Amino acid sequence: MLPDAVISHATAARLHGLVLPRRLAEEPLLHLSRRPGYGMPRRRNVVGHRLDLSEPETEVVMGLPVTGIARTWMDLAGALSSDELIVMGDQIISEHHRSFGPPRLALVPLEELREFITGKAHVPHLAKCRNALDCLRVGVDSPPETLLRLMLLKDPQLPEFLPNVAICNTGGEAQVWTDLGCREFRTCLEYDGAHHLTPEQQARDHYRDLKTAELGWMQVKISKTDFAQGQHRVRAKVRRGLAIAGWRPV
Structure with missing residues (x-):
């Protein structure tokens, strides 16, 4: 019904398998975003947003258009506490190569996430994301x-x-x-x-x-x-x- 809409925010995070606090992980809502200039999605159990998304900021997950992981992390900054934002960020950048078990690859490498956030301007809660970046550490398992x-x-x-x-x-x-x-x-x-x-x-x-x-x-x-x-x-x-x-x- 909204072919131009993209799944975003907490719904996108769930599709990506990102860590969310229970209040967001279990909410019975669908977050949809459309470009500025288009009407806000307004349907029962749908939360509408307007996002100016470039093509690299979206991807397809299980056949559905979804905001990418870095973009989703940035968009959720207003809904998460600083600690919750860091928890999710640590999960996104986690990677290691131990002497046992398979290597773990980052969903988004730290430098790539930093470059994405640094390149943004006039985005809500951007300062919160930049502060969280300074607290992220590579290698966290949980x-x-x-x-x-x-x-x-x-x-x-x-x-x-x-x-x-x-x-x-x-x-x-x-x-x-x-x-x-x-x-x-x-x-x-x-x-x-x-x-x-x-x-x-x-x-x-x-x-x-x-x-x-x-x-x-x-x-x-x-x-x-x-x-x-x-x-x-x-x-x-x-x-x-x-x-x-x-x-x-x-």
């Missing part, structure tokens, strides 16, 4: 890892923890890959999600724990329960681990 990193960044006394840090042996060979690591104080953080409860994963975790200690690193495990108790609880656990490793607050 939203809780991003949220954990952001919690720690809000404490100016703590050193920065980077995602996907390799712990190497004396020969420089990676032995353990951490969720988040601080090389300066040889301290790493692991988020234990639901998949860590299986016997197979627990066996792998026990080996990883022993190997991490053998290589002289302090490991701090953060759980969903820690998250539920708040960021002060999480930061206290991380501070304790860092202190054991020799860190002292300035």
